[in-house]
Amino acid sequence: MRRVAVIGVGVTKFGRHDRTSAELFAEAAADALADAGLPASAVQALYYGNVVGGETEKQLHTGPQAASVLGLPAIPTTRVENACASSHTAFRHAVMEVAAGVSDVVLVGGAERVLHVPTADSTEYFAYCSDASWEQPLGLTFPGVFALVARAHMAKYGTTEEQMAAVAVKNHRHGVHNPKAQFQKEITLEQVMKSAYVADPLKLYDCCPFTDGGAALVLVSEEVARRSRRPVWVLASAAASDWMLLGDKRDLSRVPATERAAAAAYRQAGLRPADVDVVELHDCFTIAEIVATEGLGLFEPGAGARAAEKGETSLGGKIPVNPSGGLKAKGHPIGATGAAQIAEIVTQLRGEAGARQVGGARTGLTHTLGGNTATVLVSLFGRD
Amino acid sequence: MRRVAVIGVGVTKFGRHDRTSAELFAEAAADALADAGLPASAVQALYYGNVVGGETEKQLHTGPQAASVLGLPAIPTTRVENACASSHTAFRHAVMEVAAGVSDVVLVGGAERVLHVPTADSTEYFAYCSDASWEQPLGLTFPGVFALVARAHMAKYGTTEEQMAAVAVKNHRHGVHNPKAQFQKEITLEQVMKSAYVADPLKLYDCCPFTDGGAALVLVSEEVARRSRRPVWVLASAAASDWMLLGDKRDLSRVPATERAAAAAYRQAGLRPADVDVVELHDCFTIAEIVATEGLGLFEPGAGARAAEKGETSLGGKIPVNPSGGLKAKGHPIGATGAAQIAEIVTQLRGEAGARQVGGARTGLTHTLGGNTATVLVSLFGRD
Numbered sequence: 001m002r003r004v005a006v007i008g009v010g011v012t013k014f015g016r017h018d019r020t021s022a023e024l025f026a027e028a029a030a031d032a033l034a035d036a037g038l039p040a041s042a043v044q045a046l047y048y049g050n051v052v053g054g055e056t057e058k059q060l061h062t063g064p065q066a067a068s069v070l071g072l073p074a075i076p077t078t079r080v081e082n083a084c085a086s087s088h089t090a091f092r093h094a095v096m097e098v099a100a101g102v103s104d105v106v107l108v109g110g111a112e113r114v115l116h117v118p119t120a121d122s123t124e125y126f127a128y129c130s131d132a133s134w135e136q137p138l139g140l141t142f143p144g145v146f147a148l149v150a151r152a153h154m155a156k157y158g159t160t161e162e163q164m165a166a167v168a169v170k171n172h173r174h175g176v177h178n179p180k181a182q183f184q185k186e187i188t189l190e191q192v193m194k195s196a197y198v199a200d201p202l203k204l205y206d207c208c209p210f211t212d213g214g215a216a217l218v219l220v221s222e223e224v225a226r227r228s229r230r231p232v233w234v235l236a237s238a239a240a241s242d243w244m245l246l247g248d249k250r251d252l253s254r255v256p257a258t259e260r261a262a263a264a265a266y267r268q269a270g271l272r273p274a275d276v277d278v279v280e281l282h283d284c285f286t287i288a289e290i291v292a293t294e295g296l297g298l299f300e301p302g303a304g305a306r307a308a309e310k311g312e313t314s315l316g317g318k319i320p321v322n323p324s325g326g327l328k329a330k331g332h333p334i335g336a337t338g339a340a341q342i343a344e345i346v347t348q349l350r351g352e353a354g355a356r357q358v359g360g361a362r363t364g365l366t367h368t369l370g371g372n373t374a375t376v377l378v379s380l381f382g383r384d
Numbered sequence: 385m386r387r388v389a390v391i392g393v394g395v396t397k398f399g400r401h402d403r404t405s406a407e408l409f410a411e412a413a414a415d416a417l418a419d420a421g422l423p424a425s426a427v428q429a430l431y432y433g434n435v436v437g438g439e440t441e442k443q444l445h446t447g448p449q450a451a452s453v454l455g456l457p458a459i460p461t462t463r464v465e466n467a468c469a470s471s472h473t474a475f476r477h478a479v480m481e482v483a484a485g486v487s488d489v490v491l492v493g494g495a496e497r498v499l500h501v502p503t504a505d506s507t508e509y510f511a512y513c514s515d516a517s518w519e520q521p522l523g524l525t526f527p528g529v530f531a532l533v534a535r536a537h538m539a540k541y542g543t544t545e546e547q548m549a550a551v552a553v554k555n556h557r558h559g560v561h562n563p564k565a566q567f568q569k570e571i572t573l574e575q576v577m578k579s580a581y582v583a584d585p586l587k588l589y590d591c592c593p594f595t596d597g598g599a600a601l602v603l604v605s606e607e608v609a610r611r612s613r614r615p616v617w618v619l620a621s622a623a624a625s626d627w628m629l630l631g632d633k634r635d636l637s638r639v640p641a642t643e644r645a646a647a648a649a650y651r652q653a654g655l656r657p658a659d660v661d662v663v664e665l666h667d668c669f670t671i672a673e674i675v676a677t678e679g680l681g682l683f684e685p686g687a688g689a690r691a692a693e694k695g696e697t698s699l700g701g702k703i704p705v706n707p708s709g710g711l712k713a714k715g716h717p718i719g720a721t722g723a724a725q726i727a728e729i730v731t732q733l734r735g736e737a738g739a740r741q742v743g744g745a746r747t748g749l750t751h752t753l754g755g756n757t758a759t760v761l762v763s764l765f766g767r768d
Binding site: 061062089239240248257374 | 448463484514622
């Protein structure tokens with residue numbers, strides 16, 4: 001298998017947009033190609049993540065649409081939908097295509113547009129990522145899923161609402177320095193604690209927002225990367241899943257799919273958790289970040305909440321998590337999220353993250369979770 | 385790259401079902417695994433095609449759901465949506481995974497369930513595979529798209545409605561011998577010609593039906609295949625696309641995506657059209673079969689209609705096309721169609737197709753088209 005590098009990244013402003021997903025992706029892709037110093041005509045395949053486009057935009061078959069908008073009508077395109085992990089899944093398959101020698105230059109990314117439909121509708125559409133026969137009829141939506149995770153973690157480890165709130169405060173503090181973030185403002189612990197309960201014990205400020213946006217990455221073979229100014233190498237990309245139904249999971253305080261994907265990724269790269277300098281992970285809710293830091297082996301099971309509270313995951317801390325502001329402050333355009341996380345890590349490893357730069361970062365990790373903790377992707381990146 | 389073989393196939397009865405897509409897939413997958421002589425625990429990854437599950441079943445994130453129903457909660461899963469070419473696209477990526485040495489045993493397939501919703505709704509959902517900004521608002525649905533293709537072919541080559549009807553008659557005649565087919569009955573040319581116009585010049589019997597069903601394939605590496613009784617080798621799998629908008633295409637009488645994918649597949653396999661013994665292709669409408677036989681190089685552009693009329697594509701003819709009955713008689717559960725076509729070619733190359741067997745078939749081809757002719761997959765298969 002050949003080495004694969006990311007040599008171009010592009011991300012739209014996250015927030016509300018009056019453009020289609022395909023148009024948002026086109027903006028991100030144009031930026032990624034310019035960043036890579038390659039013309040669109042160099043692209044040999046497109047992998048595209050999008051989740052609720054059928055529901056919010058009446059648009060399926062988004063692969064050739066995204067390619068057409070870029071003026072690339074002939075290349076193979078694949079739309080991937082793996083809930084919130086869609087564009088990270090797309091990334092893993094694109095890595096496989098380049099590593100296998102099928103293509104030398106592949107464009108990967110995703111986009112989502114949801115803010116033009118009522119929030120109640122978006123919430124319902126997102127819930128389609130849980131089981132339609134057994135879970136949706138009970139009224140289970142994602143705040144409810146992660147409230148159950150939070151309750152399990154609190155019961156097992158004594159995790160507190162204040163500790164979860166610390167994650168939100170930290171990610172908003174980071175997001176201030178990200179011009180693409182949906183929310184570029186700090187919040188206080190008191191604001192989080194006084195915000196309304198959405199699904200007890202999760203309050204409004206424990207939840208990431210709905211977001212429109214697009215993100216794109218240019219992946220290339222080693223030979224092409226060697227002609228690039230600043231390649232960031234893909235050291236590993238691994239996927240794992242878990243039972244679809246919450247009721248089939250043994251212990252909601254853990255996410256086995258994260259533990260499986262992380263173990264596979266560390267094995268591929270020959271690295272340990274302690275080797276990682278910077279992490280972008282899936283903080284769809286504050287408790288999700290805490291459980292992810294444990295599943296990734298950054299902290300022992302049960303130690304993630306205290307670590308967050310003590311600032312160990314802040315910029316300047318032991319292992320900075322979500323310097324971009326994370327899903328919480330940067331926003332969560334679901335089909336774009338995995339690619340946007342990778343774009344942040346590439347930016348960090350290039351040393352180009354400005355006020356949110358993790359000093360001397362050489363190894364980065366991204367983690368994206370889909371649905372009821374049923375899909376997880378973990379990738380590792382390094383610089384020369 | 386390693387050689388890849390299909391060693392197991394499974395297809396549900398096509399027609400109306402009162403089970404979910406995931407359950408339909410589970411039946412097909414269990415049959416495919418039994419056919420392969422492998423336990424479910426041997427499967428290392430799942431690629432799953434589904435198109436309108438969000439719309440008709442309120443179900444997204446179908447990868448881990450399909451894996452859970454099979455009792456395989458931990459493996460990587462990927463849902464692919466490329467309109468009607470979804471499970472053929474899934475197949476191509478699964479081939480890449482095995483060829484690259486990432487996995488030795490991969491399960492691929494798809495399912496769709498649409499007959500429990502009103503036909504007008506299904507028609508609308510299918511139309512989401514065309515452009516939501518420019519085409520859907522005009523009321524363009526797929527019968528309309530292929531009526532435009534038919535008109536262009538008639539204007540350029542003098543193709544007649546009777547010649548198109550001959551395709552329907554032939555595919556129904558073939559379908560009689562397929563116990564999994566939705567329609568196992570012959571129709572006459574007169575019946576087709578007297579059926580109601582759906583979108584002039586296409587009549588009801590020029591159109592394939594809406595269908596529920598699932599299909600699955602077990603793909604393995606050469607090493608695993610050598611322990612199998614009757615491997616069918618993947619000689620090539622290629623994808624291509626075209627402009628998303630009909631208005632951007634230069635000549636509706638041809639499908640450039642078919643021509644591109646076919647050229648790439650023949651090149652990969654080192655074969656010519658004349659080397660192919662049996663074909664399963666995408667006859668969503670009768671004109672689509674005629675245009676596909678030309679795009680695949682089986683006949684010169686403009687010669688496909690006359691060839692169909694003369695019986696050259698019938699069982700016993702020069703190059704048998706759609707011995708399964710095709711989408712027209714077998715049915716078209718969109719997410720399952722590509723995998724079901726491959727299952728038929730595998731069955732043919734094994735010499736196990738019974739009354740619809742193409743005698744002495746050694747090389748087979750499958751062709752699947754998605755949306756407004758914007759995505760096409762072509763794969764080639766051979767036996768030892």
